[in-house]
Amino acid sequence: MPMNTKAQLDAPNLKVLEDQLNYECMMNKKLIQYAEYCTDPQLKNVCQQGGQKHNQNFNNLLNYLNSHQ
Numbered sequence: 001m002p003m004n005t006k007a008q009l010d011a012p013n014l015k016v017l018e019d020q021l022n023y024e025c026m027m028n029k030k031l032i033q034y035a036e037y038c039t040d041p042q043l044k045n046v047c048q049q050g051g052q053k054h055n056q057n058f059n060n061l062l063n064y065l066n067s068h069q
Contacts, residue, residue, distance in 0.1 A: 021061050028058060032047070
């Protein structure tokens with residue numbers, strides 16, 4: 001394979017990526033929503049940090065997917 005050719009993802013790997021993207025998106029939304037409900041500042045912070053981490057994971061997966069188009 002030439003150096004400038006990107007490897008294409010097969011259908012099973014695309015399905016795994018799709019599932020993981022959906023999971024990361026859902027967890028981000030849930031944790032951000034939980035943070036809004038929290039009155040304890042420490043718990044609120046934990047939820048916000050978790051939501052940010054899932055958002056970062058989502059973006060990393062999306063960048064990986066986009067790099068293989």
